[in-house]
Amino acid sequence: MLSRTADHLYWLTRYLERAENLARVLDAANHLSLSGGVDAVSCWAPVLAISGGTEAYDRKYGAVNGIDVISHAVLDWSNGSGVLSCLKAARENAHAVRSVLPTELWQAINAMWLEARTLDGPALRQRGLIGFGEWVRERSQLVRGIALGTMRRGEPYHFMRLGTFLERADDIARILQVMDDRRDAEAARQLRWAGILRGFDALQPYRAAYGSDVVPSRVARLMILDAEQPRSLHFCMDIVHNHLETLCPPCEGTRLAGAIHSSLRFGRLEDLLADGLAPYCARFVADANRLCNQLHVDFLMAS
Amino acid sequence: MAFDEMKSPDGGVRAPYRAYEHWLLSAAPETLPAKHAQADELFRRLGITFAVYGDEEGTERLIPFDPIPRILSRSEWRTLSDGCCQRVRALNAFLKDIYHGQEILKAGVIPREQVLVNRYYRPEMQGLDVARDVYVHIAGVDVVRTAPGEFHVLEDNLRSPSGVSYMLENRAMMMRLFPELFARHRVAPVEAYPERLLANLRAVAPPACPGEPTVVLLTPGYYNSAYFEHAFLAEQMGIELVEGRDLFVDEGRVWMRTTRGPKRVDVIYRRIDDEFLDPLAFRPDSALGVPGLLSVYRAGGVTLANAIGTGVADDKATYLFVPEMIRFYLGEEPILANVRTWRLSKPDDRRYVLEHLPELVVKEVHGSGGYGMLVGPAASQKEIEDFRTRILAHPEVYIAQPTLALSTCPTLVEQGIAPRHVDLRPYVLMGERPVLVPGGLTRVALREGSLVVNSSQGGGTKDTWVLEDDPC
Numbered sequence: 054m055l056s057r058t059a060d061h062l063y064w065l066t067r068y069l070e071r072a073e074n075l076a077r078v079l080d081a082a083n084h085l086s087l088s089g090g091v092d093a094v095s096c097w098a099p100v101l102a103i104s105g106g107t108e109a110y111d112r113k114y115g116a117v118n119g120i121d122v123i124s125h126a127v128l129d130w131s132n133g134s135g136v137l138s139c140l141k142a143a144r145e146n147a148h149a150v151r152s153v154l155p156t157e158l159w160q161a162i163n164a165m166w167l168e169a170r171t172l173d174g175p176a177l178r179q180r181g182l183i184g185f186g187e188w189v190r191e192r193s194q195l196v197r198g199i200a201l202g203t204m205r206r207g208e209p210y211h212f213m214r215l216g217t218f219l220e221r222a223d224d225i226a227r228i229l230q231v232m233d234d235r236r237d238a239e240a241a242r243q244l245r246w247a248g249i250l251r252g253f254d255a256l257q258p259y260r261a262a263y264g265s266d267v268v269p270s271r272v273a274r275l276m277i278l279d280a281e282q283p284r285s286l287h288f289c290m291d292i293v294h295n296h297l298e299t300l301c302p303p304c305e306g307t308r309l310a311g312a313i314h315s316s317l318r319f320g321r322l323e324d325l326l327a328d329g330l331a332p333y334c335a336r337f338v339a340d341a342n343r344l345c346n347q348l349h350v351d352f353l354m355a356s
Numbered sequence: 357m358a359f360d361e362m363k364s365p366d367g368g369v370r371a372p373y374r375a376y377e378h379w380l381l382s383a384a385p386e387t388l389p390a391k392h393a394q395a396d397e398l399f400r401r402l403g404i405t406f407a408v409y410g411d412e413e414g415t416e417r418l419i420p421f422d423p424i425p426r427i428l429s430r431s432e433w434r435t436l437s438d439g440c441c442q443r444v445r446a447l448n449a450f451l452k453d454i455y456h457g458q459e460i461l462k463a464g465v466i467p468r469e470q471v472l473v474n475r476y477y478r479p480e481m482q483g484l485d486v487a488r489d490v491y492v493h494i495a496g497v498d499v500v501r502t503a504p505g506e507f508h509v510l511e512d513n514l515r516s517p518s519g520v521s522y523m524l525e526n527r528a529m530m531m532r533l534f535p536e537l538f539a540r541h542r543v544a545p546v547e548a549y550p551e552r553l554l555a556n557l558r559a560v561a562p563p564a565c566p567g568e569p570t571v572v573l574l575t576p577g578y579y580n581s582a583y584f585e586h587a588f589l590a591e592q593m594g595i596e597l598v599e600g601r602d603l604f605v606d607e608g609r610v611w612m613r614t615t616r617g618p619k620r621v622d623v624i625y626r627r628i629d630d631e632f633l634d635p636l637a638f639r640p641d642s643a644l645g646v647p648g649l650l651s652v653y654r655a656g657g658v659t660l661a662n663a664i665g666t667g668v669a670d671d672k673a674t675y676l677f678v679p680e681m682i683r684f685y686l687g688e689e690p691i692l693a694n695v696r697t698w699r700l701s702k703p704d705d706r707r708y709v710l711e712h713l714p715e716l717v718v719k720e721v722h723g724s725g726g727y728g729m730l731v732g733p734a735a736s737q738k739e740i741e742d743f744r745t746r747i748l749a750h751p752e753v754y755i756a757q758p759t760l761a762l763s764t765c766p767t768l769v770e771q772g773i774a775p776r777h778v779d780l781r782p783y784v785l786m787g788e789r790p791v792l793v794p795g796g797l798t799r800v801a802l803r804e805g806s807l808v809v810n811s812s813q814g815g816g817t818k819d820t821w822v823l824e825d826d827p828c
Contacts, residue, residue: 055602056613149578151403152591163403208615300615352615 054208056353058150062209063348065146065162066197066216072139073193074224078103079126079136080186081245081252086119091241097122102231103224104134123182128174136189140169155203158196165192211296215348222289223341225276230334232269246272253284273330274322286337287317293344306347313340359503359763360775361426372427372823375540388768391533392423398532404525406581406811420816421526423533426765426778426798433544433794433822436507439692440497440782441790443678447512447669448786449685451491455481455665465684466677474674475722476667478630480637484654486663487560488788493625493661494553495784496520496797499692501763508695508760510779512678514662514670516627519797519817520783521585524549524592526819527795542824544794549783550592553625556787557593560659561622569622572596572612574603576628576644586627600628605648610658623659630664672721672755673699696758700751709756710747713740716756717807718747731807733759762807765818767800777801779809780820794822 078100086096094117101107101117104126113129114121127136144166151159168188177185197217204210228249237245247267250256255275262279263271279285294314297307316325326333357365362373369377399405399418406417428436453460454471461468471477496517498510527546531538554571561569575586577599590597602612603621611618626633632642637650652658668674676697679690698705700718709716718730730743747754764775782796798818799809809815 054615055596055598056615057599057602058596059615145578148403148583152587152597156402159403160401164401167400212615354613 054153054212058153059208059212060353061146061150062153062212063216065143065150066200066213067220068139068143068146069162069193069196070217070220071134071224072136072143073190074221074228075100075104075126075134075136075139076186076189076193077252078228078249079123079182081248082122083119083182083186084251085244085248088244091237091244093118095237095241095245099228099231100126103227104132105227106132106134123177124174127177127182127185128172137169137172140166140189140192150209153209155199157203158199161192161196161199165196208300211300212352214296215293218289218292219341219345221284222286222293223338225284225286225289226334226337226341229273229276230331230338233330233334242269243267250275255282255284258282269330270322270326273326277325278317278320278322280318287314290314290317301351304347304351306344306351309340309344309347313337313344358761358775358777359501361501361763361765361778372429372432372821376425376427376537379537379540388423388773392421392768395421395423395529395533398529399525402525404521404584406584419522419811420802421529422767422800422802422816422818423530424766424768424773425530425537425819425821426780427821427823429823430544430825435505435691436499436780436782437792437794439507439509439690440495440499440784440792442682442686442688442691443497443509443512444492444495444784444786444790446678446681446685447495447514448490448492450681451663451666451669452489453685454668455484460681460684463684465680466674470673470677471668474668474671476630476665476671478665478668480650480654481663481665485656487562487659490556490560490661490786491663491666492669492784492786493556493560493663495786496781497784498779498781500760500779502761507692509675509678509692510695511672511675512670513781514666515629516582516662517781517783518582518585518627519781519799520549521588522817523783523795523797523820525588526797526817530819541821544822544824546793546795549785549793550589552785552787552791552793553589554593554595556785557623557625557659557661559787560661562656562659564656565622570620571623571625572598572603572621574598574600574624574626574628576632580627582627589625595625600643600645603646603649605646605652608652608655608657610646610649610652621658623661625661630667633660633664672697672719676755695760698756700747700754700756705756706747706751710744713744715759717759718743718754718756721753721755731759734806759807765798765800767802767816767818769802769804774804776804777807777809778818795820 082096082100085091086093097119098117100122101110106125109132110125114125125132125135129135130138132138144162147154147159147162200213232245232249246269247256250259250272259272259275262275275282275285277286280287280291282288290310290313294310297304297310301307362370364370396418399421404418406419450460460466461471492514494517496513496519498513499507500510501507523546557571558569572595573586573590575583575597587597596612598612604611610621612621628644631638633645634647634649635642635645636647653660653664675694676699679694682688682690698709700706700709714732716732720728730739732740762777762779765778766773767776778798778800780796780798782792784790784792798820800816800818801807801809802814802816
């Protein structure tokens with residue numbers, strides 16, 4: 054497969070996953086803001102921190118409030134990490150490699166984009182943020198499902214899976230990092246962590262494992278170490294490592310992924326979080342970033 | 357009155373359309389508009405679009421699709437197909453000749469300057485042997501009809517003729533929308549096109565190619581107006597769709613960058629014009645091509661389809677001589693007629709044309725896509741006078757032709773079904789001998805009375821049926 058094709062497939066799924074996760078975070082923030090007793094900044098600032106758009110937001114809008122954060126995080130085309138920008142980038146990457154995508158997969162991506170491009174403030178208000186979030190999640194999962202159901206398990210498939218799960222791991226780490234930074238009152242803390250679990254549809258598995266009391270350290274355990282939870286770092290790195298083992302066992306990237314995976318597979322939470330959750334997450338994001346750069350060297354720079 | 361593909365002047369229905377008309381009369385009136393809307397929606401979802409240049413948003417437009425097929429009988433098709441093959445055989449022989457012995461120039465059949473100072477003549481090709489002597493691997497021959505047995509060739513497209521994806525997608529759409537029609541008619545299949553093309557491309561691998569040849573399709577990229585077609589064909593042939601930056605030259609061969617390291621490339625179906633192929637040899641400012649490609653090509657390390665320098669045979673001034681080429685190289689009489697053409701560089705022709713501008717179509721010799729032309733009968737007095745000035749300034753860049761009464765085909769328009777002018781582009785694939793899949797791209801001028809069928813000028817397309825036998 055062409056290196057450029059691999060690159061487009063990888064970024065196609067990264068952008069789609071990023072859009073989905075941001076929609077989930079927005080959903081959690083929205084839920085929190087509707088629950089009362091939590092001020093706007095506490096609700097919405099984390100959205101900006103997670104999607105890396107705080108500075109651009111400050112320059113353009115100033116004070117943090119729900120409407121502006123939603124505009125920035127969903128609709129603003131100048132924000133490359135916004136939901137619509139991500140959907141557009143996903144579609145552009147798909148367009149560049151449509152000759153290797155199964156027809157059904159291309160059609161689903163294209164149809165999603167055709168719907169997304171018409172969205173503006175009034176349309177979003179009419180649909181409601183909750184309805185919009187549902188739509189993004191459904192589309193993203195539809196595309197992933199079609200890929201699972203139609204693609205031959207060859208190189209294109211492996212690169213799409215790498216994009217999805219590296220992005221997901223990165224997003225989860227960023228979310229946990231921001232959550233840990235907050236100095237909230239106990240009640241707000243509970244609500245916030247419960248909101249994240251709800252956004253990731255992980256509240257039910259959490260309760261089944263730990264009961265109804267939402268304790269940050271337990272949420273961290275679920276989202277970092279639980280090998281069976283599809284939105285945990287362990288789960289994501291398991292998949293990333295597996296695909297790299299299939300693609301190229303002796304590659305440096307495979308070794309790096311293996312090292313990150315083993316720390317999650319065999320590490321103890323107490324040891325991993327010895328310096329605190331936020332520093333751990335920052336290290337994870339840096340490691341994941343190093344891995345991504347290595348993938349570029351391993352697969353994309355042949356000459 | 358223009359010739360109607362469906363109805364005879366006496367009001368009867370022509371044979372190839374009988375079964376279709378019967379179906380049309382029995383169909384509910386809303387059937388066609390409903391299917392039309394459905395087709396639009398499906399094409400949009402499939403992303404079967406062409407990019408519009410000069411639009412920052414990168415707008416992609418649908419080419420309007422008409423749900424009423426253009427139907428040809430087997431015998432009409434045979435004439436057309438034989439005629440197109442004959443032309444392409446002669447054009448291919450012409451290209452080989454002018455880049456080798458130049459017998460046709462020595463014989464005085466074609467003026468030397470017409471070939472040797474032509475902007476598409478490539479001196480780099482002189483004396484070069486190409487695999488199997490094939491220069492024109494793919495040709496699109498634009499044909500119009502003026503009377504029952506009268507087909508005229510408007511132009512031969514020998515560089516990167518586009519539109520074949522619409523031929524294939526239009527058929528798939530028609531089968532989806534109107535399965536009952538395909539049950540009633542035996543429509544000759546066109547699906548074999550990509551297979552045929554790939555087989556031909558593999559067959560022209562450089563003689564020195566070790567093992568199985570690797571074929572790729574070279575596109576300028578996804579902002580090109582025909583990108584959909586490039587992706588479609590690559591997908592249908594199961595080959596890599598590459599851009600210039602995916603390829604590089606090393607040790608006398610062309611390689612592509614893959615996730616497993618460099619992979620040798622033997623045959624390039626290129627959809628990039630000559631001058632952008634190699635910045636070292638042609639335009640240095642072009643980022644579309646591959647530095648060093650020409651040197652590998654000249655050394656026989658890679659095959660390009662179509663060959664470099666084929667444009668000299670498809671310009672509108674060379675077109676004049678195609679009937680003579682057929683006689684010269686093949687010793688045959690042309691099956692398909694040329695359109696009467698005046699060359700404005702010739703004083704007699706120029707005098708005639710300048711006196712009859714309102715009746716004629718004037719085209720630039722190197723123009724394409726319906727740009728830079730004057731359609732006399734549809735032009736205003738001012739447009740005619742402007743063109744007269746341009747002609748007088750540079751007579752050599754223009755030719756003129758009579759406005760042909762292009763045949764019409766029933767077409768779905770807002771008011772219902774109405775006749776609209778059509779042309780036809782069948783695609784000739786040249787291997788050991790030329791072949792066509794039975795069909796082509798019918799383009800239709802959607803505006804009433806208009807003769808301009810180009811998609812860039814608001815034309816649409818139709819599925820083209822060649823009937824295997826009389827419909828039941």
